[in-house]
Amino acid sequence: MSVVTDIVATYRGPRRVIRRIIAAGPREDRALAILMAGCAVVFVAQWPRLARESHLTGGDLTMKLGGTLMAWLLIMPLVFYTLALLSHWLLRATGGTGEPFAARMALFWALLASGPLILLWGLMAGFAGSGPGLTVVGVLWCFTFLWFWMSGLAEARRST
Template sequence: MPVSTDIVASYRGPRPVMRRLLAMPESEGRALAILMAGCLVTFIGQWPRLAREAHLTGQELNPLLGGALLGWLFMAPLAFYLIAFVSHLVSRAFGARGSAYGSRLALFWAFLAASPLLLLYGLVAGFIGPGAGLTGVGVVWVAVFLWFWLSNLREAGWGVS
């Protein structure tokens, strides 16, 4: 299925999508591509907020974009790999029998599937600014991301439907 269709399907129920991804042959390249796509979408979602910040503070926009690019496309993937490793160890401590690849895929897919909400967060941050709306969108993103991640981890580690 196309990625966009899988993202929409994840909002209806993340476990069948994760089950389908786990049924494919293991491919670290696919997992990295999913993670990098999520990081790219997040980077793009930062543009309105950074433009607002540059305008309000009188800073140049390009250095802000460069910093966000460095952070999201080069540093964040390393952090995600570390988080996935720790989540795999914690899952194993609670009796999961899934692979480290499954734990990585669970986290990376949850991040990509929840990334449309990060685009909305960036728009709210850029056009409305700090306030209840921005906080609300942020809380919704965190809730959806955790729902996806925990559901995916459950599917990857225990194979529970």
């Protein structure tokens, strides 16, 4: 299935989608592509907020975009790999039999699949600024990300 179709299907049943992704076999190139796509979506979601901040403060947008680019496309992938390893160790410590690849895919897919909500958050931050709407969308994104990740970890726990 296409990535967009899988993202839509994840909102209906995240365990089914991640089960199918894990069952396709361990391919690190696919895992890295999903992670980098998720990080790129988060980076793009920051653009409206950064443009608003630069306009209001008179700051340099290019510098802010450069720093955000470095953070999301160079540093955060390493953070996500570390977090995936820690989650795999936690699953193993609690009796899980899954492979490290499955734990990575659970986290990486949760980031990419929750991308539409982080894009909405970015638009809210850029156009409306801080307020209750931005908070609601941010909390909704956090819960959705955690729901996708925990559902993926439940599948990763028993994958072999």
